[in-house]
Amino acid sequence: MLEGVNVALGVTGSIAAVKTVELAHELRRQGAEVRAVTTASAQGIIHPWALEFATENEVVTEITGRVEHVELCGYDGWADVFLIAPATANTVGKIAGAVDDTPVTTTATTALGADTPVVIAPAMHEPMYDHPGVLEAIETVEEWGVDFVDPRIEEGKAKIASEEAIVCDVARAAGDRPLSGEHVVVTSGATSESIDPVRVLTNRSSGKMGNAVARACYIRGADVTLVHDGPEVPYADVRAVESAAEMLEATHEACTDAGVLVSAAAIGDYTVEKSPEKIRSGQELTLELEPTPKLIDELREARPDLPIVGFKTETSGDDAAMIEAARHTLERAALAFVVANDASVMGGDRTRALFVHREDAARYEGSKDGLAAEIAESIVTISTGNSTA
Template identity: 85%
Template sequence: MLEGVNVALGVTGSIAAVKTVELAHELRRQGATVRGVMTDSARGIVHPWAVEFATENEVVTEITGSVEHVDLCGYDGWADVFLVAPATANTVGKIAGAVDDTPVTTCATTALGADTPLVIAPAMHEPMYDHPGVLEAIETVEGWGVDFVEPRIEEGKAKIASEEAIVCDVARAAGDRPLEGDRIVVTSGATSEPIDPVRVITNRSSGKMGRAVAKACYVRGADVTLVHDGPDVPYAETRHVESAREMIASAREACADADALVSAAAIGDYTVDASDEKIRSGRELTLELEPTPKLIDEMRSQYPELAIVGFKTETSGDEDAMIEQARRTLERANLAFVVANDASVMGAETTTALLVHASDAARYEGTKAGLGGEIADSIATVLGSDRAAK
């Protein structure tokens, strides 16, 4: 996600600085090169040697005649993005007021002046976060184009955001945003149909592919809505559903102002008339299965002009047959393109897939995160072509 990206990591005197080492490791795991910048207060919480160890680079702890702030964040500076994590109330206020009395605030002022992307992850006690001056400072700095990674409000504290959230916002700030201003709806994972209050019919989908697409679209600038039976994610508005009908209803509502829909969910093909009481075990039972509506058909009927990406899962292992089935779906529902894959990849971190368009098909083999990026790029191309045609 951050391959080839240079991240200057500013660390200030919040107790959340103890998470800096792991954050630096995660940035590097995602491909970034990291250099640390620390305030005196931060050095009282985490030793610069720890940050040096985590980044494998020397840490800036003071601004000297070598003008480290310009070297890192100035015009043609080393950093592609300056990340302040954690950022205290004190630091946020100073950045808003162009007060440069620490290495971190001096780098922030330089970054803002040089138009180097700046990402801030605040961390402080909740009453400090609610202070009118802090909120005003955040609003001011956001107005300058700075990205704030919202903290988690827990136990009376505005705790630093998760590593996943911070990494996503750094990638979004540092990269191109071909989906800027677009709204993308992604359905993901399995649905479940109740048999009785304790039993359901479901499938093996893990939702990894759908979440990868949602994340990739967010990193490329989109506003994303994720419809799934899973937890909240930091890169999308999450809508929680269980059954196929709930997913279709939620997707229909979400698509009212959407530019594209990615139907990555493995929606159950059948439902049953559920029992209000638990069905007792130990006896033969026959379930009468009823087909569920097809989400892409429902969305196409409701939104004739919406760009829709479909997924087609097969078990034959025959790529020619997969392409043929994908094209049938593409033509029936007038889809932008279809992602075809084999059921064997369900739950795995890697995948093999075919991106099937009307006139060609491209094969992908690699991680689901990588495929998510390919799909997001294809969506950007489709939406760009649609706008050009209009």
């Protein structure tokens, strides 16, 4: 996600500074090179040696004759992005007022003047976060193009965002954002049909592939809506659903102003009439299954010009058979392209897939994140083609 990206990590005097060692590790796990800059207050919470260990680079604890702020974030500076995590109310206010009296605020002023992307992850007590002056400072700095990673409001505190949220926003800030202004809707994971108040009819889809596509599109600048039976995620507006009917309805709504739909969910092909009470075990039981509507067909009818990316899962393990099945779906619903794979990849982190177009097919083998990046790049091509048509 951050391969080849240089991140200058500014650490200020919030107690959340204790989390920056693991944050630095995660940035590096995602491929980034990291160098830390700290305020004096931060050093009272986390020792520079800890950050030196986490980044494997010397830590800037003061601005000297080496003009470290310029070397890091000035014109042609080392950093591709300046991340301040955690950022205190004090630091956010100083940045808004162009006050540079700490290594972090001086580096921030330099980065803003040099058009180096800046990402800020605030952390403070909730009443401080709600202070009119702090909110005004955040609004001011956002107008300058700074990206804020919203904190988690819990237990009377505006806690620092999750590592996943921060890493996604750093990747988004460091990239070109070719999908900026584009609304991408992604369906993901399994649906479930209630048999009774306890039991459901479902499948083995984990949702990893759809979530990876949503994340890849967000990193490239898109506004993403994720329709799935799963938790909130930091990179998308989540529409929580359970059944195939709920997914169809939510996707219809989400696609009203969408530019692309990625139908990655493993939507149940059948539903069943729900028993109002728990079915007692031990008795013989026959379920009357009814087919569910095909989401891509329904959306195609409602939005004839909407680019739709389909997924097709087979169990044959034969490439020719998968391509044939994918092409049938592609032609039936006039899809942009279809990603075909074998059911054996469900739940795993790696996959083997085929990109199936009308005239050709390309193979992919690797991580689901890597496949998601390929899909997102194909969506960029689709969006560019639509905008220039």
